[in-house]
Amino acid sequence: MNHIAVIGCQWGDEGKGKIVDFLTQKKSISTIVRYQGGNNAGHTIVIKGKKFPLHLLPSGILTPNKVCLIGNGVIINPQVLSDEINKLKKQVGLNHARLIISHKAHLIMPWHIIRDTIAGGRIGTTNRGIGPTYEDHVGRRGIRLIDTQTKIRFAQRVKQELAWNKKLIKLMLDVNHINPQEREQLNLGHRLSAKQIINHYWQILTKLKSNPQIDITDTAVYLQQTQNEGRRILFEGAQATLLDIDHGTYPYVTSSNPTIGGLYTGTGFRPRGLEVIGVMKTYTTRVGNGAFLTELFDDIGEKLRQDGHEYGTTTGRPRRCGWLDLNIIKYAKLINGLDSLAVTKLDILSGLKEIKVGTGYKLGSKKIDNFIIDNHQLEKVKVIYQTLPGWHEDISGVRKFADLPAAAQNYIHFIEDQTNLKVKFIGVGPNRKQIITKP
Ligand code: GDP
Ligand code: IMO
Ligand code: MG
Numbered sequence: 001m002n003h004i005a006v007i008g009c010q011w012g013d014e015g016k017g018k019i020v021d022f023l024t025q026k027k028s029i030s031t032i033v034r035y036q037g038g039n040n041a042g043h044t045i046v047i048k049g050k051k052f053p054l055h056l057l058p059s060g061i062l063t064p065n066k067v068c069l070i071g072n073g074v075i076i077n078p079q080v081l082s083d084e085i086n087k088l089k090k091q092v093g094l095n096h097a098r099l100i101i102s103h104k105a106h107l108i109m110p111w112h113i114i115r116d117t118i119a120g121g122r123i124g125t126t127n128r129g130i131g132p133t134y135e136d137h138v139g140r141r142g143i144r145l146i147d148t149q150t151k152i153r154f155a156q157r158v159k160q161e162l163a164w165n166k167k168l169i170k171l172m173l174d175v176n177h178i179n180p181q182e183r184e185q186l187n188l189g190h191r192l193s194a195k196q197i198i199n200h201y202w203q204i205l206t207k208l209k210s211n212p213q214i215d216i217t218d219t220a221v222y223l224q225q226t227q228n229e230g231r232r233i234l235f236e237g238a239q240a241t242l243l244d245i246d247h248g249t250y251p252y253v254t255s256s257n258p259t260i261g262g263l264y265t266g267t268g269f270r271p272r273g274l275e276v277i278g279v280m281k282t283y284t285t286r287v288g289n290g291a292f293l294t295e296l297f298d299d300i301g302e303k304l305r306q307d308g309h310e311y312g313t314t315t316g317r318p319r320r321c322g323w324l325d326l327n328i329i330k331y332a333k334l335i336n337g338l339d340s341l342a343v344t345k346l347d348i349l350s351g352l353k354e355i356k357v358g359t360g361y362k363l364g365s366k367k368i369d370n371f372i373i374d375n376h377q378l379e380k381v382k383v384i385y386q387t388l389p390g391w392h393e394d395i396s397g398v399r400k401f402a403d404l405p406a407a408a409q410n411y412i413h414f415i416e417d418q419t420n421l422k423v424k425f426i427g428v429g430p431n432r433k434q435i436i437t438k439p
Contacts (some may be wrong), residue, residue: 008240009332015344017043020059030231032060035266036256037238038075042313072104073266102219111165124288134255220268252290295322325358331371344427352390
């Protein structure tokens with residue numbers, strides 16, 4: 001039986017968490033793995049009406065007796081991890097089999113968050129320190145979990161990094177013309193005290209390490225053992241294809257590889273037997289800056305935002321909303337080698353008389369059938385739309401594809417025809433059970 005990867009096709013928030021939680025219910029799935037990103041991700045799972053927003057823990061954590069794994073490609077803010085574990089413990093009591101965290105994973109440090117706060121505005125980042133942590137990772141300056149084996153070793157690394165980060169931050173404040181009031185708000189004296197940082201991180205990490213349900217180890221070894229023993233692994237992408245540092249809408253991207261390559265570098269999984277499922281919404285959303293060709297600024301855009309609750313799980317920012325752009329999905333297929341699709345939020349389109357779908361672009365008289373990565377060219381193209389009939393019925397209670405209104409079935413078939421991919425799952429509501437498995 002193949003392992004499964006769940007990867008976002010658009011600009012994030014496609015409902016990856018919900019699909020991963022759903023697939024975790026399969027008996028055959030033993031281990032659920034996050035492979036990149038950090039707490040910039042917000043994956044909301046809804047079980048019996050109760051919301052569980054997850055930022056760092058794999059979305060398999062709400063199902064008993066599964067192993068959850070955080071790979072080396074994920075960057076970790078220990079405070080966030082600890083808060084997330086404690087909150088879930090209180091809410092539901094955690095009964096996962098084990099949480100395994102790669103000792104190669106890098107830590108998000110206070111200076112990363114400060115650097116992101118000063119410089120992330122142009123991109124519209126989540127201000128969680130993501131970009132700067134990955135910068136230090138490739139700059140070979142990062143602090144990894146492996147560096148926290150002893151307090152002396154950890155303290156040494158913190159002091160080394162803090163010394164030059166103080167200088168860097170001063171320079172950044174000047175270059176970015178940050179005024180005295182804003183500087184004060186950053187509270188640098190407190191946040192950049194070596195003693196404070198070392199003691200705070202040490203306290204949290206010691207507690208995490210003493211948790212009998214947590215192992216910090218080489219997750220690559222664990223995953224390959226899992227593969228050798230024929231147990232099934234489910235990979236959970238965070239962010240999405242167009243936010244990929246290499247394949248996305250650069251520079252308006254995140255700083256990791258949510259696409260398929262990131263799964264391998266972020267875990268050490270042996271490349272064998274993997275089914276890749278692309279998750280997409282029936283429309284498009286984006287948080288942060290950058291081009292968005294099918295964006296709507298009218299009542300329909302507002303309807304999608306309100307009905308779809310399109311406000312960021314992590315930052316609460318309103319998400320930009322627009323029609324589905326199939327060139328994006330075709331691009332996600334190309335980059336990730338998608339085998340099939342999971343389409344979420346079909347219920348949100350209910351009530352629209354007509355639904356428009358972007359089926360291609362036009363540059364002058366030339367038709368373009370793939371996504372354009374050159375921002376300058378992207379500004380010049382026009383979207384070609386096809387208009388499909390809508391439906392008015394509430395479909396949130398439907399559980400069989402055949403019971404969907406004909407126009408809703410037609411919408412799904414249209415996506416299948418245009419992308420040449422099979423739609424396997426269809427979301428009709430946020431709850432765990434509101435999903436249709438398409439025959
Ligand atoms: P992720 O980041 O890809 O995991 O997606 P988010 O959790 O950030 O955003 C998706 C939002 O849509 C969440 O609030 C989900 O509860 C919700 N959701 C997921 N699938 C569906 C669906 O099929 N219908 C509706 N109405 N909501 C959904
Ligand atoms: P999930 O996993 C949507 C966006 C930010 C910003 C850009 C860079 O929930 O789909 P970063 O903080 O990563 O440096 O910000 O990427 N972004 C997301 N947008 N969903 C996410 O994650 C995102 N993670 C980052 O809004 O535009
Ligand atoms: Mg999200």
